[in-house]
Amino acid sequence: MKVWQCVVCGFIYDEKVGLPEEGIKPDTAWADIPENWACPDCGVAKADFEMVEV
Amino acid sequence: MEPIIVIGSGLAGYSVIRELRKLDREVPVMLLSRDSGDYYSKPMLSNAFAQGKGAAALVQTSVVEMAKQLGITVRSHTEVHGIDVAAKRLTTTQGEPRYSRLVLAIGADPIRIPLQGDAADAVMSVNDIADYAHLREAMQGAKRIAIMGGGLIGCEFANDWAAAGFIVSVIDPGSYPLASLMPQQAGSQLRAPLAAIGVDWRFGTSVSRVDSAATGYTLTLADGSQLQADIVLSAIGLRPRIALAQTAGLAVNRGIKVDTHLRSSDPAIFALGDCAEIEGRVQPFVLPIMHAARALAKTLAGEDTAVVFPAMPVVVKTPTHPVAVLPVARDAVGVWQTLASGNGIKMAFLDAADRISGFVLTGEFAAERSEMTKRVGTPLAATGKADNIVAAESS
Ligand SMILES: Cc1cc2nc3c(=O)[nH]c(=O)nc-3n(C[C@H](O)[C@H](O)[C@H](O)COP(=O)(O)OP(=O)(O)OC[C@H]3O[C@@H](n4cnc5c(N)ncnc54)[C@H](O)[C@@H]3O)c2cc1C
Numbered sequence: 001m002k003v004w005q006c007v008v009c010g011f012i013y014d015e016k017v018g019l020p021e022e023g024i025k026p027d028t029a030w031a032d033i034p035e036n037w038a039c040p041d042c043g044v045a046k047a048d049f050e051m052v053e054v
Numbered sequence: 055m056e057p058i059i060v061i062g063s064g065l066a067g068y069s070v071i072r073e074l075r076k077l078d079r080e081v082p083v084m085l086l087s088r089d090s091g092d093y094y095s096k097p098m099l100s101n102a103f104a105q106g107k108g109a110a111a112l113v114q115t116s117v118v119e120m121a122k123q124l125g126i127t128v129r130s131h132t133e134v135h136g137i138d139v140a141a142k143r144l145t146t147t148q149g150e151p152r153y154s155r156l157v158l159a160i161g162a163d164p165i166r167i168p169l170q171g172d173a174a175d176a177v178m179s180v181n182d183i184a185d186y187a188h189l190r191e192a193m194q195g196a197k198r199i200a201i202m203g204g205g206l207i208g209c210e211f212a213n214d215w216a217a218a219g220f221i222v223s224v225i226d227p228g229s230y231p232l233a234s235l236m237p238q239q240a241g242s243q244l245r246a247p248l249a250a251i252g253v254d255w256r257f258g259t260s261v262s263r264v265d266s267a268a269t270g271y272t273l274t275l276a277d278g279s280q281l282q283a284d285i286v287l288s289a290i291g292l293r294p295r296i297a298l299a300q301t302a303g304l305a306v307n308r309g310i311k312v313d314t315h316l317r318s319s320d321p322a323i324f325a326l327g328d329c330a331e332i333e334g335r336v337q338p339f340v341l342p343i344m345h346a347a348r349a350l351a352k353t354l355a356g357e358d359t360a361v362v363f364p365a366m367p368v369v370v371k372t373p374t375h376p377v378a379v380l381p382v383a384r385d386a387v388g389v390w391q392t393l394a395s396g397n398g399i400k401m402a403f404l405d406a407a408d409r410i411s412g413f414v415l416t417g418e419f420a421a422e423r424s425e426m427t428k429r430v431g432t433p434l435a436a437t438g439k440a441d442n443i444v445a446a447e448s449s
Contacts (some may be wrong), residue, residue, distance in 0.1 A: 007093075007094060007095060007114050007115075008065065008069075008103065008340060008344070009095060009098075009340050010095050010097055010098040016367060021421050021422065021423070021424055021425065022424050026397075036377050040165055040423070041340070041341075041369055042340040042344055043341050043344045043366075044344060045347065050114075
């Protein structure tokens with residue numbers, strides 16, 4: 001399981017935790033998040049998410 | 055063809071270029087900045103300590119790499135002194151480049167109040183990564199930190215450092231935290247949880263003197279009390295940088311005045327980010343910048359586009375007691391209603407037609423942010439939600 005971080009605002013997506021409040025279940029891989037998803041904090045689209053593995 | 059020139063390498067400047075490059079790889083773009091031009095995330099400055107990150111670790115992409123990725127010319131450490139709007143030419147510390155269109159993304163200055171005392175100049179503020187590097191140096195060996203201002207930035211730093219074991223005092227002339235963003239019942243929720251990790255709140259007073267002491271500084275407050283600190287940080291607000299635009303004859307108010315197309319009173323000059331006042335509102339936050347950058351990129355690429363802002367909640371990074379808020383304009387007509395309370399509070403701002411037009415979620419309710427954002431614009435009752443109205447307060 002990996003952790004990704006939004007470079008614009010520092011928002012953390014942890015695959016293990018998912019994002020239950022947005023309907024993304026725990027253990028959802030980054031690759032399985034819909035392409036139209038956007039960072040909940042800053043609105044950057046997934047397509048340009050320059051996320052880093054931390 | 056003269057390039058599009060962007061002044062400022064913060065989130066606003068880089069975002070508009072990044073978005074433009076998705077639409078047009080060819081149009082020449084020049085970025086001018088008085089700082090290094092390295093790309094970093096400013097919001098991370100106020101939660102970097104707990105993550106064990108120093109200033110250098112916050113730089114995500116070097117200026118050289120940014121220039122390469124985006125296919126642009128960058129002149130860093132270059133300050134722009136003037137804009138000749140008739141000739142479409144800039145005066146800078148390094149040459150006089152001409153532009154076809156100009157984007158002002160020059161940010162804001164921290165507001166400083168005049169203080170008495172022999173150490174008044176030692177007061178720091180943190181609005182960019184260079185400030186942060188200074189601060190981190192000063193923190194070596196420091197134990198006590200005094201923060202002037204209990205707004206978003208003051209509260210975030212207080213949480214970050216108190217959690218790391220520093221003794222943190224927050225001094226604010228108001229009566230509760232985050233007062234410019236939310237009503238008292240909501241802002242007050244932060245008091246006890248942060249006090250529990252060691253934050254010493256001093257409301258209803260302000261700092262009047264800062265003097266050197268045997269170690270660190272002695273602060274004298276307006277109420278006559280004194281406190282000791284090794285570091286004094288001022289976080290009392292930001293003032294958009296308007297001087298450059300004003301001198302060039304552009305319309306300014308609190309910020310550089312632009313319309314929904316981010317266009318200033320000169321049709322070839324645009325502004326966004328912390329320096330801009332878009333249709334009367336200055337919104338110094340990430341989400342408005344991203345939306346403005348996307349619209350402006352389209353306009354620059356030839357498709358005139360107005361920015362449409364959705365509901366854009368602001369997350370206050372106080373992990374000890376998280377807060378999400380959709381602030382309402384200062385002159386908004388309506389009432390704040392408490393919908394639930396417990397370990398935190400959930401409040402909604404209802405406009406004259408009883409529609410939700412703002413909200414605050416703290417503590418256990420902060421996780422309901424996206425759900426609450428979807429309800430914005432709908433009447434409280436029509437959502438089928440069994441909201442228990444606990445109390446109403448008119449604003
Ligand atoms: C500690 C902190 C935490 C924050 N946390 C959050 C958060 O959690 N969520 C959120 O939404 N927002 C947050 N914000 C606000 C957000 O970071 C800012 O709104 C945003 O970064 C502003 O970007 P900007 O590009 O407009 O300005 P800046 O980043 O200030 O960039 C201005 C640029 O212009 C350049 N410049 C200025 N004048 C000249 C000149 N004359 N010539 C050449 N160059 C010039 C500067 O060198 C700089 O590169 C936070 C802010 C701070 C300080």
